[in-house]
Amino acid sequence: MSDNVFEDFQALDEEILTDFFASIEENKDTIEDMVESIEQVGLSDEKFIEIFRHLHSFKGNLNVCFLDPLVPVIHHLESIMRRVRDKELPYNLSFGTLVLDTVENVYNFMCSISKKQEVDMNNIGEWVNVLLHLERCTSDNFEAECLKMNGQEAPQVDHEHDESDSPEIFQLFSTFASLIDKLGHFKHAHSRRQAKLALAMNLQLNKPCDDTQLLAAVYMHNFGMAFIPHEFFDASGNTSDRQQLVQRALDTTLKLMNLFPEWAEATKMIEQHMENFDGTGYPNHLEGDNIHIGSKMIAILDKFLSQTHAVEQQHRRKTLFSAVSEINQLQGSHFDPEIVEVFNAVVREAISNKDNLFE
Incomplete structure (x- = not known):
């Protein structure tokens, strides 16, 4: 690759780019809808299948359009989702937020690249490291680590009240x-x-x-x-x-x-x-x-x-x-x-x- 690792993407025909972003936005919107549906009415195999399908499509489109450095971000998110699907890790609201934020961050990074704005390649490495860390978590510490990655502390409950509620x-x-x-x-x-x-x-x-x-x-x-x-x-x-x-x-x-x-x-x-x-x-x-x-x-x-x-x-x-x-x-x-x-x-x-x- 040349000094500008995204120049092949930026050189794509405008019609191709328009089609690419329309497909990515469909992936993004569907993932968002599925995550919000899980939060509202609970998990189901169908929702996980739909999320995986659109993550695969998202990742494939990144690869086809020369956005290779972004592919590992979605790949490691898929790996975590797979562990959650297989009940190795628990699904929680903080993980749902992390899924949405990761997809949104990749999308915004792509928008910046398409506009030929300066981007910090170190951010991509940081995202990959965060996801790798979560991928290696145990079921006991997964929720706490998700909360940390979201920039929040776990909700603190006043001990004078019922902690179970x-x-x-x-x-x-x-x-x-x-x-x-x-x-x-x-x-x-x-x-x-x-x-x-x-x-x-x-x-x-x-x-x-x-x-x-x-x-x-x-x-x-x-x-x-x-x-x-x-x-x-x-x-x-x-x-x-x-x-x-x-x-x-x-x-x-x-x-x-x-x-x-x-x-x-x-x-x-x-x-x-x-x-x-x-x-x-x-x-x-x-x-x-x-x-x-x-x-x-x-x-x-x-x-x-x-x-x-x-x-x-x-x-x-x-x-x-x-x-x-x-x-x-x-x-x-x-x-x-x-x-x-x-x-x-x-x-x-x-x-x-x-x-x-x-x-």
């Missing part, structure tokens, strides 16, 4: 979020994207929020919106009526969350996530430091992702930088200026690392 409830929150994502108002994996951004902001702030409580709030704050009529999401209509519907949705969510006292901090974040920094929000017109810091993060991310990742009315979707610009314009009124600066830092770091959070 909380992990299942947390998984239920994640499942609810996936179901709400599928309503069609947002792109696939909306809640995962928001969760990653929230964790990154929390880390930048030296973790003022418990990560697990923050994730529960991210997953559940839109729960009540599942009961709002679909036409509500059209921007037209009476503002007062819309606010009443949103308040009703929030009340529905809080009634559910109040059933679980161990998630009190998450519940508080949810209750306050529509408050504005200047006191003009609702339901209680809180302002400044009276608003939970987790609520402030969720408010910013809700605004950002609603502008950049809404499925409907795509002509109204904003670019990354126009959305970031609007977030900054609203600091001091809707948003806490300090949290906006943290959001800016997370965006800057993601751009620098060619992260996939904004795809």
Whole structure:
């Protein structure tokens, strides 16, 4: 190969590249659908077969189109999937997230290569090493290692509460979020994207929020919106009526969350996530430091992702930088200026690392 190991791929005819990306996107979407279906209704041989089929197709297309350095990433992911299928390793939500992230990362890497953007070849080696490590895990440490690879700690349960209940409830929150994502108002994996951004902001702030409580709030704050009529999401209509519907949705969510006292901090974040920094929000017109810091993060991310990742009315979707610009314009009124600066830092770091959070 020449100094540019991807020049053969970049030299492909435009029609071939278009066909290639259409096939890859079909593989990617199907894998995503199967993983989310497993999380919602459980494992089945048919779903594993479908994932394998599309991973094979993904890998074959990479090979045919001269993207050989990316092939080992998918190959080792297949090997782990095979061990899970054969019951040598347990399937868990963190592994599902890892599958989605790996496929998404490879896809974004390909997009960068096709645009002749500079790419870091070391990242490919790092991905392969991560997958090799997981491939060699035992059933006892597999879930913990998956959590580490996803950049999360395992959910910590308050020992004053029933340890047997909380992990299942947390998984239920994640499942609810996936179901709400599928309503069609947002792109696939909306809640995962928001969760990653929230964790990154929390880390930048030296973790003022418990990560697990923050994730529960991210997953559940839109729960009540599942009961709002679909036409509500059209921007037209009476503002007062819309606010009443949103308040009703929030009340529905809080009634559910109040059933679980161990998630009190998450519940508080949810209750306050529509408050504005200047006191003009609702339901209680809180302002400044009276608003939970987790609520402030969720408010910013809700605004950002609603502008950049809404499925409907795509002509109204904003670019990354126009959305970031609007977030900054609203600091001091809707948003806490300090949290906006943290959001800016997370965006800057993601751009620098060619992260996939904004795809």
